[in-house]
Amino acid sequence: MGRSNSSLEDCNPNSAGQIHHKRVIIQNKYKENLVGILHETDSKEVVIVCHGFRSCKDRIPMVNLAAAFANEGISAFRFDFAGNGDSEGSFQYGNYYREVDDLRSVMQYFEQEERLVTAIIGHSKGLFFVFSESSSIFLLYIKSCYIELLIRKLFVGGNVVLFYASRFKDVDNVVNISGRFDLRRGIEGRLGKDYLKRIKQYGFIDVANRKGNIEYRVTEESLMDRLTTNTSAACQLIPQTCRVLTIHGSGDKIVPAEDAMEFAKHIFNHKLHIIEGADHEYTSHQNELSSVVLNFVQSGSSHDNAQSENKSRRSFL
Numbered sequence: 555m556g557r558s559n560s561s562l563e564d565c566n567p568n569s570a571g572q573i574h575h576k577r578v579i580i581q582n583k584y585k586e587n588l589v590g591i592l593h594e595t596d597s598k599e600v601v602i603v604c605h606g607f608r609s610c611k612d613r614i615p616m617v618n619l620a621a622a623f624a625n626e627g628i629s630a631f632r633f634d635f636a637g638n639g640d641s642e643g644s645f646q647y648g649n650y651y652r653e654v655d656d657l658r659s660v661m662q663y664f665e666q667e668e669r670l671v672t673a674i675i676g677h678s679k680g681l682f683f684v685f686s687e688s689s690s691i692f693l694l695y696i697k698s699c700y701i702e703l704l705i706r707k708l709f710v711g712g713n714v715v716l717f718y719a720s721r722f723k724d725v726d727n728v729v730n731i732s733g734r735f736d737l738r739r740g741i742e743g744r745l746g747k748d749y750l751k752r753i754k755q756y757g758f759i760d761v762a763n764r765k766g767n768i769e770y771r772v773t774e775e776s777l778m779d780r781l782t783t784n785t786s787a788a789c790q791l792i793p794q795t796c797r798v799l800t801i802h803g804s805g806d807k808i809v810p811a812e813d814a815m816e817f818a819k820h821i822f823n824h825k826l827h828i829i830e831g832a833d834h835e836y837t838s839h840q841n842e843l844s845s846v847v848l849n850f851v852q853s854g855s856s857h858d859n860a861q862s863e864n865k866s867r868r869s870f871l
Contacts, residue, residue, distance in 0.1 A: 573624045582636060582659040584652075589640035590633025590660070593624035600669045601851060602660055603632040604676040604714055610639030615677045615731070615836060615843065622844035626852070628672070633660060635714075647776040650783050653714045654721060661724070673727035673851040676715035678734060678809065713737075713785060716798070716817075720791035727854040728792075729847050730800045732834055734809045735816035737783050753777055789820040798824045799850045801843065803832025825850065 576592040591611060592600075601623050603616050611617075611632040620630035635653045636643030646652065657674065664671055713733045719725055753759055759772040792798060798821045802814035811828060818826045827846050832839040 578631070578633075578663075580633070580659055580663045582656050584636070584643070584655075586636045586642040588633055588636060588642075588656055588659065590631050591620070593620045593630045593632075595624050595627050595629045597627055597629045598668075598670050599672045599855070600629040600631055600664055601673045601675060602657070602664075602671060603630060604657065604674065605632070605634070605638065606676070606678040609677075610634050612639065613677075614840065618840050618844055619675060619677075619847060622848050623851075626848060628851075629669070631660070631664070645770050647770070647772040647780065649776065649779060650714060650717055651721075654718045657714060657718050658722060661722075671725060672855055673729060674715045674718060674725050675729040675731070675847060675851075676713065676733070677731040678713065713788075716785070716792065716821075717783075717788050719793075719796050719798070720788040723793050723796070726796060727851050728796060728798045729850065730798060730817060731843070731847075732802055732806060732809055733800065733813065733817065735785050735813040735820075737780050737785060786816075786820050789817065790822075792821055792823075794822045796823060797850075797854050799827065799847070800824065801827050801829065801846055803829050803834065803836060803839065805831050806834045808834040 574594045576594050578590050578592050580588045580590065582588055589611075601620075603611075603619050605611055605613060605616050609616075611634050616632045620632045623630040634641035635656050637645035661671055661674075713730065715728050716730055716733065719728045749759070753772070753774050757774060759777070760768045763769050798817075800814045800817045800821075802809075802811045804811055814826055814828065818824050827850075829836065829839050829842055829846070832843070836843045
């Protein structure tokens with residue numbers, strides 16, 4: 555597992571000393587280099603911050619969350635999944651458990667560095683534009699003045715941290731920010747009732763940006779990956795010893811707050827926090843978001859330490 559460190563920037567010192575931003579490269583199981591930024595405070599503990607769909611480590615929520623922990627003397631690592639941001643690899647739609655593998659590689663890296671991962675934090679986001687047809691005439695038409703009539707919005711939430719917790723069971727604190735519960739919901743409304751027929755007919759759906767330029771391709775296999783990913787089953791596999799916090803904004807227009815309620819129903823050791831008025835990106839609620847996440851993780855660390863002390867006393871007696 556390869557890595558490369560270099561100090562990028564020094565921040566204001568806090569009680570734990572100087573904060574350094576270090577570029578870290580971690581090789582995943584597919585021999586792709588994952589690029590991340592470690593907010594290094596020299597603490598043994600570290601939290602991992604994961605971005606959502608078609609996003610990257612440098613988006614404001616990820617940067618602010620990592621900075622909030624660093625300011626409290628806790629190191630934080632934000633990285634790009636394969637095919638996103640600065641990391642190697644090609645982007646794939648769906649792809650949830652391959653991203654779980656990426657997160658696993660990151661966890662193993664810090665284990666080898668003798669660091670203690672106290673929490674994994676995932677923010678779900680990503681708004682992109684979809685159109686499909688194999689005809690070049692359609693592509694010319696999509697770039698015309700009628701573009702706004704043809705492009706359809708489709709959101710895909712990223713629940714990688716929950717899927718990770720259900721599979722590997724080696725993390726005590728998980729924070730799910732604005733995740734989508736039912737990954738099948740919303741697709742028909744965005745792609746049309748015949749989206750399955752069209753993708754079977756053409757074999758793909760091309761995804762474009764606001765200007766109508768194709769950014770990537772959704773294959774039938776990758777669409778099926780999303781449709782067959784069962785969030786409910788995964789949530790029920792998360793061990794009772796793992797504390798899960800779901801945060802959602804009441805003003806989220808991308809993923810409704812009702813999805814947060816579903817997580818609460820299916821995860822045993824779960825806490826739900828709704829931030830009133832917050833949108834999907836927490837545009838005007840960054841400080842509140844960071845505060846809620848930080849308090850949850852720190853309270854979990856205190857609880858874990860107390861449990862460890864009790865176990866030690868029982869063993870001594």
